[in-house]
Amino acid sequence: MATYDFAVIGAGVSGASVAYELQNEASVVLIEAEAQPGYHSTGRSAALYTPNFGPSVVRRLNAAGRRFFEEPPEGFAETPLLSPRGALTIFKTDDEAPIAALLANGTARDPIHRISVAEALRLAPVLRPEAVGAACFEPGVTDMDVAAIHQGFLRGFRQRGGTLRRAQPVTALVRVDGEWRLTAGDEEIRAATVVNAAGAWGDVLGRMAGARPVGLVPKRRTALVTEGPDGLDLHAMPLVEFAGDAPYLKPDGGRLMASLADETPVEPQDAQPDDMDIAVLVDWLESHTHVTVRKAPRTWAGLRSFVADKNPVVGFDPEQPGLFWLVGQGGYGIMMSPTLARIAAALATGRRLPADIAAAGIDPADLAPDRCRA
Ligand SMILES: Cc1cc2nc3c(=O)[nH]c(=O)nc-3n(C[C@H](O)[C@H](O)[C@H](O)COP(=O)(O)OP(=O)(O)OC[C@H]3O[C@@H](n4cnc5c(N)ncnc54)[C@H](O)[C@@H]3O)c2cc1C
Incomplete structure (x- = not known):
């Protein structure tokens, strides 16, 4: 049975971006139910970067991510990711x-x-x-090249040695002896940590892992x-x-x-x-x-897909060991993806927030899953 540090479930922009960041420092399998990653919300957006839109936490996350879009890492994309619109x-x-x-x-x-x-x-x-x-x-509102952003994360993830599984829905998640056993299609996979990046299905997947819903x-x-x-x-x-x-x-x-x-x-x-x-x-x-x-x-x-306060949900489940949430991106998930992925990778590997993100006034408590259950 293949064993990984992280199993990221859902290969839309959220799962692809966090897998890209995590693969820098861990072994990661990215598992997607559909044959085509991006088939759901990621492939259906209005493709806009709107810095003054959404709750204040979302605006701060977007401001912190603009640099990634304007100056992506070498080889990330062949075309500009943002283009003027107004x-x-x-x-x-x-x-x-x-x-x-x-x-x-x-x-x-x-x-x-x-x-x-x-x-x-x-x-x-x-x-x-x-x-x-x-x-x-x-x-300051711009168009985003969503396909280039999503493909940039997926390609970078694979170039870093990550494993992508498509058309393999996760149908069972069991915690045994401090690790997860996943059934994905007809494959059994072991992972220390599961990242729930299942978009609209976030609470379905959370329940499968034995967690309480966050109210998505x-x-x-x-x-x-x-x-x-x-x-x-x-x-x-x-x-x-x-x-x-x-x-x-x-x-x-x-x-x-x-x-x-x-x-x-x-x-x-x-x-x-x-x-x-x-x-x-x-x-x-x-x-x-x-x-x-x-x-x-x-x-x-x-x-x-939103939780009640319309902020995203990023962090370990305080009640279910080894389950990390990355859901609730609402109408802002493409533009938040570079910043949320860096936050998620830091928290999931037990590090502090990157300095530039902390300096942007982002507090992990505003994103924590338990705030949704209060
Ligand atoms: C009409 C519209 C306009 C929008 N406009 C914008 C915009 O202008 N700017 C912006 O930033 N955002 C916009 N958004 C929001 C943005 O599209 C989403 O926030 C973002 O795509 C969410 O990405 P995701 O990866 O979390 O979800 P998804 O792309 O839905 O990915 C989740 C994936 O998880 C997979 N999955 C679920 N359950 C399982 C399972 N059990 N096993 C394996 N895989 C599973 C699904 O198949 C899916 O592919 C818009 C959305 C819509 C609908």
């Missing part, structure tokens, strides 16, 4: 309170500016003028890609968000991606778009932009 936030009216609240989210590094309605329509001519009451612009709720989000209006070059258009958890859209090559920004709680699953959600999204697009959805658009749905 984000326009549209308000229906010029009511000052919500605009001031958004502007207050800006930082010296990533400011948010108020801009005129005319400027907003110049930046995003796809918008119907009557949909725009006021606007703000955040230049997978929330479905729906998206489509369609043609833009004839004659409009969309390549340079910013992300366009409507204030108040409303739908958003961004260029996708020469086409347009739009999401309903829905958050429907569901069981862990291979998420599929609901016909009614797509109909609502198409109606919203046609009433707020000059887009007419003629042909059936490409549609999909993905899961964003």
Whole structure:
């Protein structure tokens, strides 16, 4: 039976990135249920780096990870991981309170500016003028090359000598004589520590290991890609968000991606778009932009999995020895991945947080699994 220091379960961006970090100092097997790592949430994101988005802990994690994306390790990727996009936030009216609240989210590094309605329509001519009451612009939002990031972690992991198992769902986890015995497909594996990076299935896997759940709720989000209006070059258009958890859209090559920004709680699953959600999204697009959805658009749905405080869960389970959690990445898991992986590798091997991450004001207590059970 093959024996490893760590068995990382789930090869989305979370599992791939922590396996990449751990393999530097330990033997690691990375186990994925699907034939294609990234088949679930990692392959279904909006691919945005949004530094002023999410709870304050998430923002600090993202700020600490930007350097990795801007200057990745030698050989990590052949293309830039971030590329300029910018984000326009549209308000229906010029009511000052919500605009001031958004502007207050800006930082010296990533400011948010108020801009005129005319400027907003110049930046995003796809918008119907009557949909725009006021606007703000955040230049620091970028696109992320998610495939390059995910493949960079997987390739680096293998180059460091790591073992990847695909199409091998973990179906049993038993702790015997201070180590784990895993059943993964038809293979039996031994490991001292299990890292639970199972995305939406985090609590399913935790229960399999005999742990109490952390209260993970997978929330479905729906998206489509369609043609833009004839004659409009969309390549340079910013992300366009409507204030108040409303739908958003961004260029996708020469086409347009739009999401309903829905958050429907569901069981862990291979998420599929609901016909009614797509109909609502198409109606919203046609009433707020000059887009007419003629042909059936490409549609999909993905899961964003949160615990109650919307911070990620990273750390050893205090009640189940040898079980390490790396779940609850919500809608921020790609951009947090370099920093969360370094935090997880440090804590899982009994080290302190890396100095730059501690200096960014990140406290392991904000991420600890037991906070979710209080
Ligand atoms: C519509 C949408 C838009 C988003 N936009 C952004 C964005 O702009 N920026 C951003 O940073 N994030 C975004 N996100 C969030 C981001 O996609 C997720 O936070 C991230 O992909 C989570 O990665 P993960 O590896 O934890 O999960 P996953 O990618 O789901 O990986 C978990 C893996 O575990 C495997 N697994 C589960 N159980 C087992 C088992 N028993 N045995 C073996 N394997 C198992 C699964 O097959 C799966 O591949 C978005 C998400 C959605 C859905």
